[in-house]
Structures are given as C-alpha cells and as structure tokens.
Amino acid sequence: MRETIANLPGSKIREVANAGLGRDDVLAFWFGESDQVTPEPVRQAAAESLARGETFYSHNLGLVELRAALRGYTSALHGDPGDDRIAVTSSGVTALMLAMQLLAQSGDEVVVVTPVWPNLPAQPAILGARVRRVALRPDAAGAWRLDLDQLLATVTPATRVLLLNAPNNPSGWTLSRAEQQAIVEHCRRTGTWIVADEVYERLWFGSGSICAPSFLDVTTPDDRLIVVHSFSKSFLMTGWRLGWMVLPRGHLDAMGKLIEFNSSCAPVFVQRGGLAALADAEASVPALIGHLKTCRDTLCAALGALPGVRLATPDGGMYAFLQVPELPEARDSLAFAKRLVAEHGLGLAPGAAFGDEGEGWLRWCLASRDPARLLQGVERLRSALRL
Incomplete structure (x- = not known):
C-alpha cells in the first residue's frame, strides 16, 4: 500500500454516522442529503429505461441528449457555454x-480554501500533490469570510490548481462576483487552473438571482477553469451518482479518455433520470429551494435562540454551521458529536x-422534509447543552 493512502485520514462524518447505525431513535442530520426521495x-x-433494456455502455462523455440538455440548462443560468465543453460523470x-x-500530478501545488468537504483536499493528496490551505475565518456573528489578499498572495506561478467550493460546505460562505473576477484575473497572470465546485449553486437564498455567483459568469471558454456540478443536491438524486463538468475548449477528448479509464461511462438509465430531472428543473428546483429556505429559517431561528450558540444564517448551501457554548467536549468536535449520538439521539x-x-x-444538514423534525433536533441539543 502507498504510504499516502495508509496515512489518509478516514471520514469523521462517517465515523459519527457509524456510531448511530442500527438505531431508529436517532435524528440524523450528519450527511449532506435531504431525507426527501427523488421525484x-x-x-x-429510469425504470422505463431499464424496462427497455438500456443496460449497455454509453458514450464516455454521456448521452448526446443529456449533454444537449445540460448545455441548455447552463445557458439559461450563465449564457451558452458553446459546443464540446460538457462531460457527464x-x-x-x-x-x-x-x-x-x-x-x-505528484509534486504539484494545489491551494484549497477551507474549511471544506474533506474529499476535496484528499483528492490532490492522493495524487501526490502538495496541498496548501487558505482558511476562511468566522466573524463575531459566525459568518465565515475570505481574506482575498491572503488567497491571492498564496496563489503564485508555482500553484498548479486553485480549488474552491462556493457556496461552501460546511459554512455556507459564498464568493461575490467581484471576488471571483479578482481571482480569475490573478490566476490568468500566474497560469493557475481554477477548479470550482459549484454543486450548491442553485441552493441559493440571496436576492437578485436564481443561483449563486458562478465562475462561468466572469470567464471565457478558453480560461483555465473547470466547473463541477452534481444532480445530487438540487434534484434530490444523491444516491444516483450523476454529475457533470464544464471544461475549457479543447479538453473534452482528454477528459473522455480519463472517464474511460475510471468508470467508462455513467449508466444509461441513470442518465435518463437526469434528463427527466432537467426537463422539470424550472418547476422542481424553485419549489425545493422554497422548502429549504423554510427549513433554514426554522432551524437558524431555533438555534439562535439557544444561549451562547454562534451561527450565521447562510445565503447558500444546505447547512447550518454552528458553535455551541464552550464545553470540554466541544473542543473536540468528534467526541462531542459522538456523545450527541450516544446520549441524545442527535446526529x-x-x-x-x-x-x-x-x-x-x-455542521447540521437542514434539508428535512418536515421542519418540525429540525425543531425536535434543537430540543435534543438544548438538553445536551443543559440549557
């Protein structure tokens, strides 16, 4: 086994969840998924596709129909990306x-803005890259902020990739359009690629737009930018494992080769489900966002009413990121989260x-089909904090 893999830390989210498996009395908010089933x-x-016998390989880059639908979906949000820039994964x-x-590749420098979903910094580390972290910092109210000057000073001509997730998991932090423009102009000077994880872009509660600011709005088709998306969050399809990316012009063939050597292609029946999701997107997605906004407002108001709890209402994403009144256990969030499961049935x-x-x-995933369930969780947290 490679030393890098042997030393790779396991998921602490999974560690907490495993402590609660098999218990039907736990209110689980640990994973980043809704408890609503796929529409x-x-x-x-997907069922009709299987009934038709569509159980064979598709094109490495995805069904032609799905790629065309994704181009249309992207065009409605950010303008037409152009031909041959979308790959289904x-x-x-x-x-x-x-x-x-x-x-x-091994030895390359990758800069990651953190805190962030642990899979993101782990991926370049698995490839042998050197990962440098630039930390967001919480203000007094619990809203996480980026020191843009610090980030730009960290990204140099030696930086191969800048990896950003906004809206951010777990904090809800989101880049402004002006920050994105400054980052793009800087990375053009340094020759740095930007990989933008924008899977939460539609889970946006800010005013003036139906989605969060995207790097696609401030770049050209030739910029060193890859934007990654997923059907998981906005379309309630976490278990389907279907995503896509927008690449610069001229890189699609190389990506097709990589897909061949990793997974060959996404299953056809899953892609048919993705097509159905896109066909209903402008009805289903706003309805989901409206429901999530109710969940967000319900949860954040209840948590904010607990003495000493620190959090900011997020503008995007599906999480409340909170700090509880200082207890010995809370300085070790893993131990504290395990105690919440074991003693209070809260995940x-x-x-x-x-x-x-x-x-x-x-981190508390706020995507619940019933907001009352969130309030039950808050009461369990209140009991744990002895408030």
Missing part, C-alpha cells in the same frame, strides 16, 4: 477527481471533519 418522474424515467465527486487527474457532523479550521464547530 417520481425521475424514478419513472458518475457523480460530482468523480468529476472533481477527474479534474484533479487531468491537471495535477451532526463534527467540524473537525472539514479541517482544523472547523474544530469546535458542528
């Missing part, structure tokens, strides 16, 4: 790994799962 039209499309996380395989993700920057914090 029936999507499930029906077996999940968003696979798309991120493929992007790293395309760009980074949250420990902040340490997202890097040292998140230690002492907890």
